[in-house]
Amino acid sequence: xSALLGVEALSVAVPARDGEARAVEDVSFTIAPGEFxxxxxxxxxxxxxxxxxxxGLLPPPARIAAGHxxxxxxxxxxxxxxxxxxxxxxxxxxxxxxxxASLTPVLPVGAQVREVLEAHRLARGAEARARAVALLDExxxxxxxxxxxxxxxxxxxxxRQRVLLALALAAEPALLVADEPTTALDVTVQAQVLALLxxxxxxxxxxxxxxxxDLGLVAEQADRVLVMYAGRIVEAGPTAALFARPAHPxxxxxxxxxxxxxxxxxxxxxxxxxxxxxxxxxxGCRFAPRCQAAHDACAASPPLRPAAxxxxxxxxxxxxx
Amino acid sequence: xxxxxxxxxxxxxxxxTVCAVDDVSFTIDAGETxxxxxxxxxxxxxxxxxxxxxxxxxxxxxxxxxxxxxxxxxxxLRARRRRMQLVPQDPAAALDPRRTIGAxxxxxxxxxxxxxxxxxxxxxxxxxxxxxxxxxxxxRYPHECSGGQRQRACLARALAVEPVFLxxxxxxTALDVSVQAQVLALLxxxxxxRGLAYLFIAHDLAVARxxxxxxAVLLRGRVCEEGPAEAVLGRPRHPxxxxxxxxxxxxxxxxxxxxxxxxxxxxxxxxxxxxxxxxxxxHPAADGSCRDEAPPLRAHxxxxxxxxxxxxxx
Numbered sequence: 050x051s052a053l054l055g056v057e058a059l060s061v062a063v064p065a066r067d068g069e070a071r072a073v074e075d076v077s078f079t080i081a082p083g084e085f086x087x088x089x090x091x092x093x094x095x096x097x098x099x100x101x102x103x104x105g106l107l108p109p110p111a112r113i114a115a116g117h118x119x120x121x122x123x124x125x126x127x128x129x130x131x132x133x134x135x136x137x138x139x140x141x142x143x144x145x146x147x148x149x150a151s152l153t154p155v156l157p158v159g160a161q162v163r164e165v166l167e168a169h170r171l172a173r174g175a176e177a178r179a180r181a182v183a184l185l186d187e188x189x190x191x192x193x194x195x196x197x198x199x200x201x202x203x204x205x206x207x208x209r210q211r212v213l214l215a216l217a218l219a220a221e222p223a224l225l226v227a228d229e230p231t232t233a234l235d236v237t238v239q240a241q242v243l244a245l246l247x248x249x250x251x252x253x254x255x256x257x258x259x260x261x262x263d264l265g266l267v268a269e270q271a272d273r274v275l276v277m278y279a280g281r282i283v284e285a286g287p288t289a290a291l292f293a294r295p296a297h298p299x300x301x302x303x304x305x306x307x308x309x310x311x312x313x314x315x316x317x318x319x320x321x322x323x324x325x326x327x328x329x330x331x332x333g334c335r336f337a338p339r340c341q342a343a344h345d346a347c348a349a350s351p352p353l354r355p356a357a358x359x360x361x362x363x364x365x366x367x368x369x370x
Numbered sequence: 371x372x373x374x375x376x377x378x379x380x381x382x383x384x385x386x387t388v389c390a391v392d393d394v395s396f397t398i399d400a401g402e403t404x405x406x407x408x409x410x411x412x413x414x415x416x417x418x419x420x421x422x423x424x425x426x427x428x429x430x431x432x433x434x435x436x437x438x439x440x441x442x443x444x445x446x447l448r449a450r451r452r453r454m455q456l457v458p459q460d461p462a463a464a465l466d467p468r469r470t471i472g473a474x475x476x477x478x479x480x481x482x483x484x485x486x487x488x489x490x491x492x493x494x495x496x497x498x499x500x501x502x503x504x505x506x507x508x509x510r511y512p513h514e515c516s517g518g519q520r521q522r523a524c525l526a527r528a529l530a531v532e533p534v535f536l537x538x539x540x541x542x543t544a545l546d547v548s549v550q551a552q553v554l555a556l557l558x559x560x561x562x563x564r565g566l567a568y569l570f571i572a573h574d575l576a577v578a579r580x581x582x583x584x585x586a587v588l589l590r591g592r593v594c595e596e597g598p599a600e601a602v603l604g605r606p607r608h609p610x611x612x613x614x615x616x617x618x619x620x621x622x623x624x625x626x627x628x629x630x631x632x633x634x635x636x637x638x639x640x641x642x643x644x645x646x647x648x649x650x651x652x653h654p655a656a657d658g659s660c661r662d663e664a665p666p667l668r669a670h671x672x673x674x675x676x677x678x679x680x681x682x683x684x
Binding site: 091092191205206235236237238239240241243244262263264265266267268269270288289292293302303304305306307308309310311314316317318319320323 | 409410411516517518546547548549550551552554555558573574575576577579580600603613614615616617618619620621622623624625627631632633
């Protein structure tokens with residue numbers, strides 16, 4: 050299967066105390082059409098910067114320092130800004146955690162969807178309106194013709210998140226980058242949004258990069274999982290294998306931190322400490338200072354190497370295949 | 371009247387024509403945790419404010435240590451407020467951005483004149499240490515702290531006045547899973563050491579299970595199921611609780627479990643006269659009686675639940 054998205058050795062530089070630091074370093078992965086890939090890790094690990102870099106949306110002075118982002122064969126890193134604008138929205142779109150910050154408060158939500166259609170010259174006038182209503186319907190907004198005229202503040206958090214999805218999907222992108230789309234939502238609404246994403250990838254062949262801090266959330270959703278820590282991918286693999294035999298101590302720690310409803314009562318296990326800031330990353334394995342299994346070899350940086358079950362892990366303790 | 375530390379007795383709260391809390395009763399003993407779970411708008415936070423006496427109920431009574439908060443004289447109420455504190459959901463909004471963490475934590479000590487000068491400084495340092503923060507953080511401002519540090523600071527502020535009862539309003543919802551686990555462990559530890567009672571407000575059942583021995587599920591202002599956590603969360607019987615449980619993602623690929631996808635509440639429709647869940651109920655037995663007749667809470671399989679069709683096992 051040819052890749053929809055191919056990220057190669059992507060590095061993102063951000064300002065640090067002494068010049069610049071690589072907040073994202075040497076990150077590579079692919080997403081196939083219709084594939085659901087989860088990018089998981091704690092806040093401050095570089096997930097959101099990676100997502101923003103894919104769309105050329107890094108807030109300056111953060112910048113792509115190295116690497117390629119190939120979408121349908123075209124390298125977005127080298128694209129002129131006008132050409133990039135044409136790709137953004139049209140071929141790749143992004144939704145953010147806080148819908149209120151992404152929607153303008155002064156326009157009805159339907160008009161905002163219609164604006165996207167008109168900006169990309171996909172429809173005009175009455176046809177644009179009809180398509181906007183159809184999109185609101187597709188993302189599961191009840192009474193879409195009436196809700197078309199609603200302002201963002203008149204909608205619940207779950208409906209707003211769905212409006213964001215309608216905006217992102219308006220120009221029929223091939224890839225959706227969703228940054229913590231369900232974190233602020235009730236579990237019932239979260240379940241609806243996740244079901245919607247699954248339907249969209251089935252019906253439209255939409256590729257999804259789903260960014261989240263909650264590894265437990267993606268067990269039933271993702272085809273593949275990328276675990277990110279301190280700017281690097283530390284484990285990657287098919288979801289079933291990664292959950293059955295998490296190889297990297299960080300992946301195991303993330304999983305142990307998930308509060309469980311199933312099984313006997315066992316409190317979630319916290320990960321001691323926090324992700325260090327870019328520029329303050331320790332030499333060698335960056336997780337070593339928080340790792341219970343750390344030993345002498347961890348003073349050297351472990352590469353992402355193939356492990357069992359089609360995994361890859363960046364840990365000296367994981368036997369390679 | 372019971373000898374519970376906190377007692378809500380048939381509490382009703384109306385805002386104009388909107389009934390936010392409708393005939394809710396519960397008790398919390400010293401050192402005990404009751405979890406209040408439900409979706410946004412179910413009345414959880416309003417109930418939290420009612421039991422703290424921050425709002426007055428339209429009907430019913432909220433008692434703390436035996437006294438009805440609505441009838442306590444102002445001075446006695448102020449003194450009683452020291453015994454109970456609120457820890458809010460969004461620590462970023464709850465801390466004054468222009469004051470240092472230390473000044474915010476000291477606020478209660480100042481208001482209730484509990485400590486001054488060097489004694490106050492020492493007290494703040496001890497409180498920060500108790501919640502797992504470096505006392506040096508007292509000099510920092512909220513924006514210099516992580517979400518987890520801010521939530522710990524909010525806890526330190528609440529503990530400063532030596533309360534016996536905390537209302538924890540979604541205390542870990544805004545936090546990363548890894549930090550969530552840290553704060554949950556801290557809450558359990560503080561409860562053990564200080565004998566605190568908690569009203570733990572949460573929409574996430576898996577989080578509620580970590581702290582609570584008892585759970586009450588709130589559905590549009592009414593309790594629809596309540597009882598021991600293992601019964602209510604482990605084997606829920608009310609169709610609404612079953613739907614809530616099924617919405618919690620299992621961190622196991624391909625887990626075999628009940629999956630119920632709830633519809634949204636139809637917009638603009640008035641509350642049904644009967645069961646508050648009637649408009650969204652997925653249960654095959656749901657019928658006209660659900661819409662017309664409010665089911666009472668009744669004992670069933672080791673908990674109490676309000677549904678006409680509890681005996682139907684589907």
